[in-house]
Amino acid sequence: MHLLLRRPRRFFCNRPTPTIPHLCVLNRVYPPVSGATGTLLSELTPALVRRGWRVTVLTGPAPDAPRTEVTEDGVHVERVRALPFTRERTWQRGLAYASLFPAFVARALQIPAPDVIVTKTDPPMLKVLGPLLERLTGARTVHWAQDLYPEVAAGVDVIGTDGLLARTMRRLSTWALRNHHHVVAVGRCMQERLVQERGLSESKVSVIPNWPPSEVAPIPHDQNPFRDQHDLHDRFVVMYSGNMGLAHPFDAVLDAAARLATEQPEVLFLFVGEGPRKDELQAQVDQRSLSNVRFLPFQPREKLAQSLSAADLHLVTMESELEGLVVPSKLYGALGVGRPALFLGPPGSEAARLVESHNCGTVLPSPSGLRLAEAIEEWHADPNRWAEASERAHRAVSSARAEAIEQFDRLFRTVLET
Structure with missing residues (x-):
């Protein structure tokens, strides 16, 4: 397995001529499936396409949506097969989450090789795929942290705070964070935790706040x-x-x-x-x-x-x-x-x-x-x-979305050049 992970990226992926940088984002939801993380992505990704990126979103299944499509905004969407998502029982939700991991890896190796891979936090612990996909594809990796696991799960009593599961997940999470090229936090409070508790250097963590959906405007x-x-x-x-x-x-x-x-x-x-x-x-x-x-x-x-x-x-x-x-x-x-x-x-x-x-x-x-x-x-x-x-x-x-797009574009290009 160690040798497999170190094989050249061209062995696994069909890498196109690098005239247009290719960004690949992994997240469980993307429209038409609802969810805050998917909404943010659906506003960021078309803007990056307009700024000269080829963008592929690897996401979970969506009823009545094609497995592969290119949206009107030019975003390539690849929907993987996975168990249906439910919030009724924790163990069913966990199985649905787990089924996405191998599906994401398999599809990531079938698409044109990305230059930058972005992992988000839906499902939890998705960040662990970043270092693996870096080895398999040669891409630079960025983790966009909407929340921090396993601390969130422990904080709402889904798992024990100091149990074996929490300790194991924390070690794995810390390893994954340290092995991404860069981490984006959605707040200064989160950046502080990443630096003070996870041991990341301040230069490795950027703060890019979220923003309101573009449809949102005041109505008297x-x-x-x-x-x-x-x-x-x-x-x-x-x-x-x-x-x-x-x-x-x-x-x-x-x-x-x-x-x-x-x-x-x-x-x-x-x-x-x-x-x-x-x-x-x-x-x-x-x-x-x-x-x-x-x-x-x-x-x-x-x-x-x-x-x-x-x-x-x-x-x-x-x-x-x-x-x-x-x-x-x-x-x-x-x-x-x-x-x-x-x-x-x-x-x-x-x-x-x-x-x-x-x-x-x-x-x-x-x-x-x-x-x-x-x-x-x-x-x-x-x-x-x-x-x-x-x-x-x-x-x-009012300017949060435009500022975030500028920051993400600049960050991804910087990561690509390092």
């Missing part, structure tokens, strides 16, 4: 059909939009809803999305008879601007133990439609730093239902403060 309430459709015009809407997952605490949110149900009944808590905790949240709302809480399903991408703009405030929540391990992507959509954000999470997180540096919301590191209710009341009572913060929120991320 009186021009928003979503507020008409859902009878929201007389309500002050506090929205949680996105995955209701294990990394997101909600106790303070429901406690605040209970307090405001009688004190300010015009305040409506609107949960938009799905996730493993949705059934639990709905059950708690029913048990507490919270008439000021509603649930809606995920909204299609073409209605995302309407949905997000329907809010007056956005809730973004994160467990304190996950500081530096994840950066909630839902914050960028909230700011993209020009709405202040209430961040319930650690003050050192990139999310907290963004909200505070642009003065476009409130950071509550250890929120109680009382403190959250008071913060909502303060925003509701001061329309001028709300309007000014809304403008700052939109400005905070």
Whole structure:
């Protein structure tokens, strides 16, 4: 096996004449399959094509989508066969994840040899394929870290913190990170963890924040059909939009809803999305008879601007133990439609730093239902403060996508030349 990994890359791949650099990205989801990581890729990859890259995305299966296609934007999409993905049981999800690894390797060796390979973090531990594919193809490798595993899994009690599985995964993860040519973190808090806890040099880790989806733009309430459709015009809407997952605490949110149900009944808590905790949240709302809480399903991408703009405030929540391990992507959509954000999470997180540096919301590191209710009341009572913060929120991320595209293009070309 050792000799096999050291064979020349031309033995395995059909490498074209290197007139156009070839970038290959591995990620479980890509449109039409929904998911935050796939949405980011679908906006970055066409921009890189326009900047002179040949781009191939290796991704999981998609119903009714061809296994191989070239999109209208010029992105080559290769969908591999894998077990169907489900969130119902952890072991089934793990098997679905595991089935992608050999499928990605096999397809990576069938396409024209890439010059740069990018591994993302869906599925978890996908980074381990980077060093392997470097040996097999000769490509330079970059890991784009949306989160850090196995610490995230341990932080939400999916695996034990100090068990054999966690220790083994951490060693393997650290080995993989150190053997990529470069690592991209989505926040300064994550960069700090990679340097201080994983031993990576600062020069090897770049910070490129995420950005709002391109469809997202502010829509005034009186021009928003979503507020008409859902009878929201007389309500002050506090929205949680996105995955209701294990990394997101909600106790303070429901406690605040209970307090405001009688004190300010015009305040409506609107949960938009799905996730493993949705059934639990709905059950708690029913048990507490919270008439000021509603649930809606995920909204299609073409209605995302309407949905997000329907809010007056956005809730973004994160467990304190996950500081530096994840950066909630839902914050960028909230700011993209020009709405202040209430961040319930650690003050050192990139999310907290963004909200505070642009003065476009409130950071509550250890929120109680009382403190959250008071913060909502303060925003509701001061329309001028709300309007000014809304403008700052939109400005905070208005150029984030263009800046990220420039940074990624420059980084990939630098990696290619080293």
